[in-house]
Amino acid sequence: MKITASLKNSTLYKECGIALTTWLLLFSFLLFQQPRSELTGYVALVFPYAIVFYWFCYAKLIPGIIRKQQDYRIYLLKVILTIALTALPIIAATSKLATGLYLFAGIFTLAFQLVFTAPIAWEVYHYRLRTGKEINRLKIALGRSDANFQFLQSQINPHFLFNALNTLLGTAMQEKAERTGEGIQMLGDMMRFLLHEQGKEFIPLKHEIDYLHRFIALQKLRIRRSPNILIEIMIEEPPEELEILPMLVIPFIENAFKHGISLRLPSRISISLKTEAQTLYLHVSNTIHTKKTNDLEKEIGGIGLKNVRQRLKLIYPQQHKLVTGEMENIFFVNLQIQLTKIT
Known part of the structure; x- marks a missing residue:
């Protein structure tokens, strides 16, 4: 300043x-x-x-x-x-x-x-x-x-994935792999969201949160048999009239699951999301697990958060507050956004 x-x-x-x-x-x-x-x-x-x-x-x-x-x-x-x-x-x-x-x-x-x-x-x-x-x-x-x-470049073409998932879902059903089939079905629903909402300037906040629920459900399916992992979710139902930039909140949740989950060590992820008036409040925290220096997943996660910061500065320059940091082996994100109503 x-x-x-x-x-x-x-x-x-x-x-x-x-x-x-x-x-x-x-x-x-x-x-x-x-x-x-x-x-x-x-x-x-x-x-x-x-x-x-x-x-x-x-x-x-x-x-x-x-x-x-x-x-x-x-x-x-x-x-x-x-x-x-x-x-x-x-x-x-x-x-x-x-x-x-x-x-x-x-x-x-x-x-x-x-x-x-x-x-x-x-x-x-x-x-x-x-x-x-x-x-x-x-x-x-x-x-x-x-x-x-940059955001579109960072996403895999959902058309191709959606067709591939349909093929995998059919194979899983034939082999009676119910858990795999359930995961593929969830992922297919997420791809459907990307196909429908991608390219729009703003979408209803409810749609963003619906996608968020699907993503968390898919992650829980992956870690269902891991007793050392604790997932705390507190997401309130949003008002129908609020809108948000597509795929703005989700990268913070993805980052938490990418870097906060270990199948061998105790892990904890906490997600809280609510709205008051037209302000969205998001808090995400996760256990920090050291990744390898050349870990591709770590590099992709860093690029995703960097793009989100850039999009926030461009679309909500004076309407947002983003704080990230580390405290006692916990990484946390606090985000406030002044949203607009659907016109």
Whole structure:
């Protein structure tokens, strides 16, 4: 955050410097113009004030107006008040230099700042603001496309798998391998979900959780005969009207089963998921079991979590909070997402 703020301030002062250099060049042109008239001399006197006033509007006054979501009328009011307070020294100075011109000095100062300096500062700042928003929009669009592409690349083609699973299911039924057939049936249901939901921008939260239940049931089938494995599941039924990015929650659960299960050592996985209002709360924790350095499954799991982080930053930039960490040989994930309603 400090680095970002520093970069923003650096850009702001750089733009102010460019604008002030332009003002100084104009000031120099008027100062050295021959022959000099009283008006030229007075404009040369007002220019330094205009330079400082422009910087004040651009760097201080306008950002405060934008931050408080005030409009141009408030800006003009503050400009007039600032000019009224700061123009008095100039009026006093010009009244001593040229008797009889002090009233004109005040009127000219007020008019010059209102007609030129204040509007120019306002327009330049808003042009910078619009340009920045457009750049951010393009970055988000480009990043979202890249994240979705990586996500799709990381998934095995479900069409091929679905056909292969049907073949395996038929073979298992013929050989009366009921447990294997049950697992294949569950996996087939998961593939059906991928076929139906893949490519959509958002899906009902209920569909995501249905897939989650199937995945957990499949994992329990695998570890059914392992007494040292404890699985704690607390998933509340979600509201019908909430939607979520597809396959956003599931990688955290997959990661827990990939790295938190050992058929030889005591293992524990805890999954808690609930919603309050439009906020989703997910807590996942699992026992840490050391994997080999070149373990392919470990590398795939790391890529999956990295992609999820990227998708969260792109789609829910200000609407999520993700905390991961380790504590006493336990890896944990705490995720909060402010979801939207189905439109």
